[in-house]
Amino acid sequence: MQSQKLENLLNQALNATESERERSQELNVGYNPVDQMWELIIKYSGNLETVRQISERVTELLNEYAIIHIRQSQIPNLVQIVEVEYVEKPKRLFFQVRNGKRVSCINEVQDARFSLTGQGVLVAVIDSGVDYTLPDFRNEDGTTRIRYLWDQSLKAVEGEHVPKEYGMGVEYTKEEIDAAFPDFYHVITPKNIVTQGAITIRTRDISGHGTAVAAIAAGNGRGSGGVYAGVAPQSEFIVVKLGNPMSGGFPRTTELMQGIDYVIRKAQELRMPVAVNISFGNTYGARDGTSLLERFIDDISNIWKSCICIGTGNEGATAGHTSGRVSENIRENREQEIELAVQEKQPSLNVQIWKRYVDQIDISIVSPTGTRIGPVEERLGTQRFTVDATEILLYYGEPSPFSTNQEIYLDFLPRGSYINSGVWKMVLTPRKIVDGQYEMWIPGEGTLNPGTGFLRPVSSTTLTNPATAIRAITVGAYDSLTFSYADFSGRGPLTGESASAVKPDLVAPGVNVSTISVGGGVAEFSGTSFATPFVTGSAALLMEWGIVRENDSYLYGEKVKAYLRRGAEPFPGIEKYPNEKVGYGRLCLAESIPD
Incomplete structure (x- = not known):
């Protein structure tokens, strides 16, 4: 089928065969072939009565967004519903993994002058969960600092509570977690599952990513004698462990949206300001802030007293992005030839080409063996080509109601086990050019073989989605030992x-950050995942100073961002601010609080 109410990638996925979807990294995300069911994101207006009639499950989010589960056969009926404005499929999310408080001027605001604690x-x-058994997440009397913990990945058993708004996972309250601990020195059974006490808590942080993030943002340091205390050591937590019940083992954007919705609703219910930490991202999209996930974050940022902090991702030093400009000028090289190396045993690969819709550009594809396809006609719908051991799906998209950009999506699928290795070429030939700028992305480094990437990569515009949401506080990373920019940190600008719009907003320590790990002990972590919680904790301290202590009842959202930007410190040798690497500079909380 084909509908302008569906995003380009969803149109492509629906046009693909079952076999093609199974071989694709991206097209099958959100689809369950057993019952031919899709998980989809919709933006709507009015009510969802008609949508509910044709859907298996509907989860209503704030600001007229919803997550639905619907059989593929019902999607043609879905797009006919007047109240449904736009539909997208989920994308996979990946961790942003690659001495912080002092260089970020945080110690100064925790000490006598301000004594801020969160x-x-x-x-x-919102992450992989936390090791809630650690003393760093417990009060002096042994009670937990976690008000709510929602594990999306669990299936409820008798006696457990499923959040009714979302219909999945298990929710644990502070009272239930406390009931699991007979005393502060309770000995924990293996795998972080508390089986003694009055209740069983089944959630656990397998990767340790979320535990480290939470400890940096707001751990109290009780497990290390205060040495590894976080930024906001007396804040309370809301924890969401993102689920991954579908194939692929990665959480999806739909789960992230429900997680954000959950924490904002809980903060409203508790009547407390909230700083939200997101250390996940993906490489799909135009980086222009117009996807439903980006717009949802922008919209929900206007609800309640909140700040949403998101890492830029770690694609800055990879070969996953390139860009350029084509021209009609006959004295210039009219063709742009982009080379993409594919390492041996690469199962599949997709390429996004984004350009201005006003430009008309022909595309040709040259295989490693020299076989040329194209120029490919620009027409709606999926076009299929076969070259040696590779099947190519090509889709020309249209601009959406929210963006003037156009996507050309290429999916390289194996006819056997792997696609052709070697150097592929994509040739862009101008027909009618007004702007000429194009951007290309492939999936994130962690999902590809090490030798797969563009031969002439461009490090700018390597932010991951949803760090590209305009109203989010977007956080990059730097090395606090050398006071140098971390080259892996995703860079702006947007497109x-x-x-x-300035992205990133600022940077924080993200290289060899020491913090607590699952089960206790200390480990070092690198990546924008671990820079972001420095800013999240700082946002919590600013909101404590402003809202809780009544110095400024309106210190949340964009105002927190403005204060953090103003207090940011420059780097040696960098003169222009803001810039695409470090935004307004490095986090300095003490300079962000008004005199």
Whole structure:
């Protein structure tokens, strides 16, 4: 089928065969072939009565967004519903993994002058869960600092509570977690599952990613004698462990959206300001702030007293992005030839080409063996080509109601086990050019073989989605030992009409950050995942100073961002601010609080 109400990638996925979807990294995300069911994101207006009639499950989110589960056969009926404005499929999310407080001027605001601790402010960690048994997440009397913990990955058993708004996972309250601990020195059974006490808590942080993030943002340091205390050590937590019940083993954007919705609703219910930490991202999209996930974050940022902090991702030093400009000028090289190396035993690969819709550009594809396809006609719908051991699906998209950009999506699928290795070429030939700028992305480094990537990569515009949401506080990383920019940190700018928006907003320590790990002990972590919680904790302290202590009742959202930008410190040798690497500079909380 084909509908302008569906995003390009969803149109492509619906046009693909079952076999093609199974061989694709991206097209099968959100689809369950057993019952031919899709999980989809919709933006709607009015009510969802008609949508509910044709869907298996509907989860209503704030600001007229929803997550639905619907059989593929019902999607043609879905797009006919007037109240449904736009539909997208989920994308996979990946961790942003690659001495912080002192260089970020945090110690100064925790000491005598301000004595800020985060008390009265919630810190929400949407991640892989936390090791809630650690003393760093417990009060002096042994009770937990976690107000709510929602594990999306669990299936409820008798006696467990499923959040009714979302219909999945298991929710544990502070009272239930406390009931699992007979005393502060309770000995924990293996795998972080508490089986003694009055209740069983089954959730666990397998990767340790969320535990480290939570400890940096708001751990109290009780397990290390205060040495590894976080930024907001007296904040309380809301924890969401993102689920991954479908194939692929990665959480999806639909689960992230429900997690954000959950923590904002809980903060409203508790009447407490909340700083939200997101250390996940993906490489799909135009980086112009117009996807439903980005727009959802922008919209929900206007609800309640909140700040949403998101890492830039770790694609800055990879070969996953390139860009350029084509021209009609006959004195210039009219053709742009982009080379993409594919390492041996690469199972599949997709390429996104984004350009301005006003430009008309022909595309040709040259295989490693020299076989040329194209120029390919620009027409709606999926076009299929076969070259040696590789099947190519090509889809020309249209601009959406929210973006003037156009996507050309290529999916390289194996006819056997792997696609052709070697150097592929994509040749862009101008027909009618007004702007000429194009951007290309492939999936994130962690999903590809090490030798797969563009031969002439461009490090700018390597932010991952949803760090490209305009109203989020977007956080990059730097090395606090050398005071140098971390080259892996994703860079701006945004594209299209959003190019003037500054991203990242600022950077924080993200190289060899020492913090607690699952089961206790200390480990070092690198990546924008671990820079972001420095800013999340700082946002909590600003909201404590402003809202809780009544110095500024309006210190949340964009105002927190403005204060953090103003207090940011420059780097040696960097003169222009803001810039695409470090935004307004490095986090300095003491300079962000008004005199």
